[in-house]
Amino acid sequence: MTSLEAVRSVLFLPASNPRAIDHARNSAAGLVILDLEDAVKPDAKHSARDVAVEAVAGDWPMPVAIRINSVGSEWHSLDIDAVAQSKAAFAVLPRASSAHLAREVAGAVSKPLLAMIETATGVLAAAEIAPACAALIAGTNDLRADLRVPDGASRDGISASLQMIVLAARAAGIAAFDGVYNQLDDLDGLAAECGQGRALGFDGKTLIHPRQIETCNRAFAPGEGELERARRLVAVYDGGAERFEDEMIERMHIDAAKRLLGNA
């Protein structure tokens, strides 16, 4: 399976936009998601599906996924068939609501699944959904709507859900990606939200514009100071509890330092 270990930026784009597909291919995104769901107008759903299947057959420097339309929509089963035949590395399931559904879709597309947790039901089922998946993605726009957290409000109202998503992903040993940041021109705000996502434990963030990639990659990468400290830690550790400079360290700190250095 394609590894998601070191993916920090996940770029969404409408599969109906061929110019965006070219931009994504030439970008520094760690993973690209060609969307057939909310970014595509109903009258473009069939053509977007064809474009997505053709696009994933080409050469890409990063893994590419296709997001299908949700269960119950009129496009869902045609999307499943198309993705199953395609060269996409992953399928993305929006509005994942149960482990049964995630297993069924993963089996039908014969690909590793990235499940979007974006409803109250999905959050409460995340721990059961995660073992059927390669990663969980927070769908924060839908989640806000479902929880009735106003768009302009802080993330306080969805922070418990974000933590549940990280918890479920960690318990299953899979990756977790934070939701999108809608303010296209506010890179400082994006950097702050990436920092918050990283502090919550997310591996990276989903994005909606190529302009957001560099900020995201930088924010989720360990800083030089962090790497230096990790190298020193690994070099001096001798087992048990020890003093390291002005703090106590134990085995789990070394494991975290090694993981940081491995992903850097």
Ligand SMILES: CC(C)(COP(=O)(O)OP(=O)(O)OC[C@H]1O[C@@H](n2cnc3c(N)ncnc32)[C@H](O)[C@@H]1OP(=O)(O)O)[C@@H](O)C(=O)NCCC(=O)NCCSC(=O)C[C@H](O)C(=O)O
């Ligand atoms: C949000 C946008 C509709 C803004 O579009 P626009 O104003 O046209 O952008 P620009 O003029 O700045 O575009 C400049 C060029 O960049 C290309 N571009 C734009 N966005 C992307 C992209 N995401 N990937 C690749 N390339 C992109 C444009 O094509 C322009 O190129 P050119 O034509 O050569 O000049 C638009 O940015 C957009 O569509 N973004 C992605 C929207 C999307 O995929 N949404 C679905 C995922 S978000 C979501 O739903 C998450 C979850 O489900 C939830 O509930 O939270």
Ligand SMILES: [Mg+2]
């Ligand atoms: Mg959504």
